[in-house]
Amino acid sequence: MAGYRWIRPEVYPLFAAIGTVVGICAMQLVRNICTNPEVRVNKANRKAGVLENYSEGEGYAEHRFRKFVRTRPPQVMPSVNKFFSEPDL
Template identity: 55%
Template sequence: MAAMAFVSGLCAFQLTRNVLMNPDVRINKAHRTMAVLENAEEGEKYSQHSFRKFLSHRRPEVMPALNRLFSDTNNN
């Protein structure tokens, strides 16, 4: 039950985020009439959010401490 509630919450969060923040979703009628939106800045802001900027400066490791433990050559 808890797993289904968690997954349902994630789905609701993602759908809400896309409807409210995605630059490709056109809710108001003025934006729907245009074939191509000139919103490069808005798209850049949407795709390069703060969490992605935070992760871009990190090494792609799942367990950094464990990786250092096994890869450190000075640890005899």
């Protein structure tokens, strides 16, 4: 049993997928803690209570990725969808 492998090569794609998901979750957590206007980590900001700062909230909600996606078609693969949905004439 000296040549037994603990991690088989078939498991590498699973590790990559789980690692990607954990990375996305960590990025979202850091984004929420650092830039969300409703999250207050330090004591001075927590004393302020509820703020009516709509411009800061709108800036958080309308981030660059959302603005980029808004101009794109709402399909994952538009060329494949077009190929299968439109009849050949």
